[in-house]
Amino acid sequence: MEIKNIKKHFPILSQNPDFTYLxxxxxxxxxxxxxxxxxxxYRQHNANVHRGIYELSEKxxxxxxxxxxxAAKFIGAKEKEIVFTSGTTDSFNLLARSLGKTPEIVKKNPxxxxxxxxxxxxxxxxxxxxxxxxxxxxxxxxxxxxxxxxFDIVSITHASNVTGLMPDAKEVRKKYPKAxxxxxxxxxxxxxxIDVKNLDVDFLAFSSHKMxxxxxxxxxxxxxxxxxxxxxxxxxxxxxxxxTKKSAKWAELPERHEAGTPPIAQAIGLxxxxxxxxxxxxxxxxxxEKELRKYAFEELSKIKGLKLFHPNLEIDAGTVFSFxxxxxxxxxxxxxxxxxxxxVRAGHHCCQILHREVLKIPASTRAxxxxxNTKDDVDKLAKRLNEIVKIFT
Amino acid sequence: MNDQISRQNLIDHxxxxxxxxxxxxxTNTVECSNVTCGDEVKVSLLIKxxxxxxxxxxxxxxVMSVAGISILSEELIGMEVEKVKxxxxxxxxxxxxxxxxxxxxxxxxxxxxxxxxxxx
Ligand SMILES: Cc1ncc(COP(=O)(O)O)c(C=O)c1O
Numbered sequence: 001m002e003i004k005n006i007k008k009h010f011p012i013l014s015q016n017p018d019f020t021y022l023x024x025x026x027x028x029x030x031x032x033x034x035x036x037x038x039x040x041x042y043r044q045h046n047a048n049v050h051r052g053i054y055e056l057s058e059k060x061x062x063x064x065x066x067x068x069x070x071a072a073k074f075i076g077a078k079e080k081e082i083v084f085t086s087g088t089t090d091s092f093n094l095l096a097r098s099l100g101k102t103p104e105i106v107k108k109n110p111x112x113x114x115x116x117x118x119x120x121x122x123x124x125x126x127x128x129x130x131x132x133x134x135x136x137x138x139x140x141x142x143x144x145x146x147x148x149x150x151f152d153i154v155s156i157t158h159a160s161n162v163t164g165l166m167p168d169a170k171e172v173r174k175k176y177p178k179a180x181x182x183x184x185x186x187x188x189x190x191x192x193x194i195d196v197k198n199l200d201v202d203f204l205a206f207s208s209h210k211m212x213x214x215x216x217x218x219x220x221x222x223x224x225x226x227x228x229x230x231x232x233x234x235x236x237x238x239x240x241x242x243x244t245k246k247s248a249k250w251a252e253l254p255e256r257h258e259a260g261t262p263p264i265a266q267a268i269g270l271x272x273x274x275x276x277x278x279x280x281x282x283x284x285x286x287x288x289e290k291e292l293r294k295y296a297f298e299e300l301s302k303i304k305g306l307k308l309f310h311p312n313l314e315i316d317a318g319t320v321f322s323f324x325x326x327x328x329x330x331x332x333x334x335x336x337x338x339x340x341x342x343x344v345r346a347g348h349h350c351c352q353i354l355h356r357e358v359l360k361i362p363a364s365t366r367a368x369x370x371x372x373n374t375k376d377d378v379d380k381l382a383k384r385l386n387e388i389v390k391i392f393t
Numbered sequence: 394m395n396d397q398i399s400r401q402n403l404i405d406h407x408x409x410x411x412x413x414x415x416x417x418x419x420t421n422t423v424e425c426s427n428v429t430c431g432d433e434v435k436v437s438l439l440i441k442x443x444x445x446x447x448x449x450x451x452x453x454x455x456v457m458s459v460a461g462i463s464i465l466s467e468e469l470i471g472m473e474v475e476k477v478k479x480x481x482x483x484x485x486x487x488x489x490x491x492x493x494x495x496x497x498x499x500x501x502x503x504x505x506x507x508x509x510x511x512x513x
Contacts, residue, residue: 329455331430331500339396347429362431391404 001279003288007372009276011035020342020377025161025187025320025349025368027209030269034213037272041265048261050238060264067267068254074274075204076195077221080253084262087218088186089121091205093128094233094257095182095220099153100129101231106180110152113176115144115167116358117160120350122184126155138358142311143167146175154179158194158204159187162351162366163309164293164320166192173200180226186210190370191289191318193282196221208266212370213273217266220257227253234259285371293319295375296367299382304389309359319369322349325385328392330365336391340384344368397491406460411467416449423511427499432458436507445469445477450504457497462504464489474512480505 007013010029013021021029047057049064065079072079085091099106112126115136126133136156137145142163144156154176159166166188173181182203185194190211196204203226207218222230232239232250236259241249250256277285294313300306305326311317325333330346337344344367348355355361367381397403415422419437426433432454439447448466452459468488469477485505486493493501 329430329432331455331457331497335397335494335497363429392408 001276003280003284003371006280009033010372013372016341018341020340020380022367022369022373022377022381023343023345024370024373025210025366026345027215028190028212028370029372030214031212031272031276033276034269034272038214038265038269041268046265049264050255064262064264064267067271070271070274071219074194074278075219075221076197078224081196081221081224081227083220083222083227083254083257084267085205085218085220086216086263087207087209088119088184088205089207091218091220092121092125092184095203095205095222096125096129098230098233098257099180101233102229104229105226106152111150112153112155113147113151113179114155115157117144117163117165117351117354118155118157119161119184119186120352121186122155122157123353126153135353138163138354141315142309142317143315146172151176151179153182155182156184157187158183158185159191159318159320160351161187161320161368162322162349162354162364163311164317165311166316166318168316169199169201187318187320190277190285192286202226208270208273211273212276214266214269217263217270224253227257230257232256232259236260238262280371288371289319289369292369292373292375292378293317296321296369296378296381299378300367300385303382303385306385306389309364319373320366321368322364322366324361324364325389325392328388330363333365333385333388336388337381337384340380342381342384344381397494400491402464402490403456403460406463407456410450410452410459410463412447412449412463413451414449415451416447419449421511423507425503425507425510427454427458427503430455430500432500432503434458434462434503434507436462436504436511438508438511440474440512443474445472445474448508450507452504454503455500457493457500458503461485461489461501462507465504465508469508478509478512480509 009031012029045060047060049061068079068082072082109130111132112130113134116138139145142165144167180202183201185204185206189206202223204221209215239251239255239259241251307324309322334344334346344365346365347363349366416437416439420440421438424435434452436450450462450466452462
């Protein structure tokens with residue numbers, strides 16, 4: 001599949017040619033096939049999974065399990081290592097709280113290293129199980145200063161949703177060989193080839209809705225031996241081997257961590273999203289977005305009074321650009337861009353520590369690009385930003 | 394989509410807010426903020442015979458909040474306190490001469506909310 005003209009696969013974009021969508025870090029648009037696959041499932045295959053001994057349920061189960069296969073292959077994992085959750089936030093909550101109940105994996109009140117640039121989803125869940133949390137500092141150049149020392153858990157973003165920074169995960173892993181190593185891949189999954197074996201990551205989380213798929217489903221990847229030991233935090237239907245009045249035995253992987261009726265239709269949609277990414281090819285996406293990043297970086301840097309919170313081009317980063325325009329409030333910038341049908345986000349982007357304690361600002365404006373965005377979209381953004389600067393001076 | 398913010402009137406009030414400062418003889422004062430976006434406003438009022446005689450404010454934030462309180466500081470002079478207490482979003486839209494979108498409601502309402510709070 002060619003990246004050129006790829007907007008035609010996205011109804012919201014193809015039906016609104018004058019709409020410039022630059023809020024992809026929040027959520028991406030969905031492909032026609034993703035949308036269709038969900039309605040087709042409800043029209044033709046709807047039944048609950050796992051327990052029905054009739055054709056429709058068997059078919060639904062087969063389809064649901066096929067998604068697990070697809071997702072596993074997509075990140076170089078085994079099927080059993082894929083736990084479906086409702087998204088990255090859910091994955092981190094499940095993981096942190098489960099680890100808090102699994103002393104065989106990590107000791108009580110573990111010493112945890114995260115960074116100052118983490119999304120609240122990769123901070124607040126850890127506070128639930130530890131008061132020994134350390135923050136790796138963001139340096140002037142937007143890279144991270146990795147502290148010396150031993151940690152029980154190192155949980156970091158694979159790509160920042162504010163600065164776009166993509167830390168060298170393999171290097172970080174090497175620096176902390178004994179720690180449980182966890183990646184927040186919410187912002188990298190649609191933009192970078194991920195291989196969990198190559199990264200030697202113990203757990204990894206991502207959301208379907210940031211990779212052209214539906215909301216309501218995400219993945220928690222975990223190494224098999226860890227997921228097998230991990231305490232099943234959520235209990236109920238679908239995850240048991242045997243239940244009596246006195247006891248309960250848990251099912252094997254992957255059911256063990258998926259209590260209740262799973263998001264079946266959403267999984268089907270996720271499958272279509274992964275197939276979309278694979279049809280283009282992650283390498284091609286990376287290459288295209290690298291070029292787009294360069295162009296956006298250069299064009300935005302030309303705007304008078306614009307301060308970019310984004311690392312230089314020699315440093316690995318995605319197509320996420322948060323910025324400040326001197327003397328103009330982010331909400332005003334976002335609204336004035338919206339006046340020209342350009343959608344961006346203004347706020348702290350669920351990274352209050354980074355905004356208030358590091359950048360020392362309450363909020364920033366963020367333009368984030370996806371595979372369907374073009375240099376033309378960058379031009380439209382830059383043109384309007386220049387107009388905004390003029391209106392205010 | 395019409396250009397709400399770009400209206401010269403709002404930008405003018407934002408750049409040169411009217412009635413800035415603190416009233417020494419204030420009868421009512423209040424401080425309010427929108428924590429998430431960093432908008433802040435300090436209001437002092439002089440009430441005489443059930444009417445607003447003077448308004449001063451010190452505010453920082455977006456066009457909506459700063460221009461909003463600046464315009465109110467002119468428009469509400471002479472208005473009966475009981476009437477001010479009843480002003481709502483629709484009334485504010487009329488006073489500001491714009492349509493307030495849901496995402497900007499909090500910003501636009503900050504000044505009015507502060508004045509109403511000061512009156513209570
Ligand atoms: C880096 C990062 N981590 C976690 C999340 C949370 O994702 P979700 O809201 O899909 O659970 C986001 C999305 O906002 C994100 O950008």
